[in-house]
Amino acid sequence: xxxxxxxxxxxxxxxxxxxxxxxxxxxxxxxxxxxxxxxxxxxxxxxxxxxxxxxxxxxxxxxxxxxxxxxxxxxxxxxxxxxxxxxxxxxxxxxxxxxxxxxxxxxxxxx
Amino acid sequence: xxxxxxxxxxxxxxxxxxxxxxxxxxxxxxxxxxxxxxxxxxxxxxxxxxxxxxxxxxxxxxxxxxxxxxxxxxxxxxxxxxxxxxxxxxxxxxxxxxxxxxxxxxxxxxxx
Numbered sequence: 043x044x045x046x047x048x049x050x051x052x053x054x055x056x057x058x059x060x061x062x063x064x065x066x067x068x069x070x071x072x073x074x075x076x077x078x079x080x081x082x083x084x085x086x087x088x089x090x091x092x093x094x095x096x097x098x099x100x101x102x103x104x105x106x107x108x109x110x111x112x113x114x115x116x117x118x119x120x121x122x123x124x125x126x127x128x129x130x131x132x133x134x135x136x137x138x139x140x141x142x143x144x145x146x147x148x149x150x151x152x153x
Numbered sequence: 154x155x156x157x158x159x160x161x162x163x164x165x166x167x168x169x170x171x172x173x174x175x176x177x178x179x180x181x182x183x184x185x186x187x188x189x190x191x192x193x194x195x196x197x198x199x200x201x202x203x204x205x206x207x208x209x210x211x212x213x214x215x216x217x218x219x220x221x222x223x224x225x226x227x228x229x230x231x232x233x234x235x236x237x238x239x240x241x242x243x244x245x246x247x248x249x250x251x252x253x254x255x256x257x258x259x260x261x262x263x264x265x
Contacts, residue, residue, distance in 0.1 A: 073251055085157075085243055085256035093251065131196075133254075139184060139203065141254065143196040 044069045044136045048144035055122055056152050063117040063147050065132035070110045073135040077106050077117050080129045080146070089130075090117070122151045156180070159244050159257040166264055172231040174260050176244030185227035186245040186254065187211075187219065196243065202227055234264045 045068045055061050065075070074093045078086040090099045090106040092115065098107040105118040115132055131146040160175035178185065186201040188211075198211030200219040208219050216238060220228040227246075231238055241261050245254040 076253055078256075083259075083261070085159075085258045086245075086254075088253045088255060091253040133196075135251070139186075139201050139209070141186075141196075141198065145193065145195040 044072075044134060044140075044142045046132060046134055046142050046144040048130075048132060048147050050147060051145070052148040052150075054150045054152060057122060057124060059122050059151075060118070060120050061122055061149075063119070063130050063149070065115040065117070065144055067113045067115075067134045067142075069136060070113055071136060072110065075106075075108055075115050075135070076133045076141075077104075077115075078131045078133065080131060082128075086131065122149075124151050124153045127151050157244055157246055157255050157257040159242075159260050161260050162258060164260055164262045166231075166234050166262070168234060168236060168264060170231075170234045170264075172234050172262070172264075174229040174231075174242055174244075174262070176227045176229070176246075176257055177225050178227075178246040178255070179225065180246065180248070180255075181224065182246035182248050182255075183224075184247045184249065185221065186247075187217075187227065187229045188243045188245065189213070189240040190243055190259075191240050199229065236264050238262065239264045 047066045076091045077089045092108040103120040129146040133141045133143045157178045187199045188196045202208045202221040218230045244257045247254045
């Protein structure tokens with residue numbers, strides 16, 4: 043059974059720092075992996091999707107990498123800003139329509 | 154931009170009531186999903202639909218049903234609401250199995 047883990051559960055960093063969020067999964071047979079952002083009381087906003095054949099995806103200050111063999115993905119945020127404060131979730135797609143979510147990392151960027 | 158609209162942001166209902174949560178997407182997506190999100194448990198899939206009138210059970214379908222009469226609309230029905238169904242409900246849609254999911258803003262449902 044696929045399990046997705048995100049460590050740490052919470053993180054506080056000063057503004058301007060580069061940071062890495064981690065996502066681990068137990069079954070490497072995935073279709074793709076998606077990173078989301080969730081603001082308090084809101085839905086999820088899609089950030090990046092990495093297909094299983096890809097190694098990384100970039101969007102602005104965000105870079106997501108995927109290493110299927112080791113069951114890991116990282117989300118790199120460059121030059122963090124207070125507006126980046128949110129909960130970040132990863133989800134792996136294992137089997138058709140089957141999204142398995144991690145419980146997220148709650149990020150706080152201090153001004 | 155894809156827009157997924159959930160009919161209510163907040164809803165308060167009583168135990169035993171039949172509750173309808175509505176979700177509409179404007180991008181002609183084939184797939185639609187209903188999740189619930191609870192602290193410490195993350196998002197759990199209730200039901201999904203891959204076409205009009207087609208539905209599949211997710212991980213926690215008990216106590217729920219769904220309806221998809223039109224491609225753009227996916228409804229979640231709580232047949233007889235109970236207090237353990239108090240939660241945040243999130244609707245999502247996607248174009249296909251290998252395409253990103255897009256979420257609505259969620260409905261925070263309280264069952265008293």
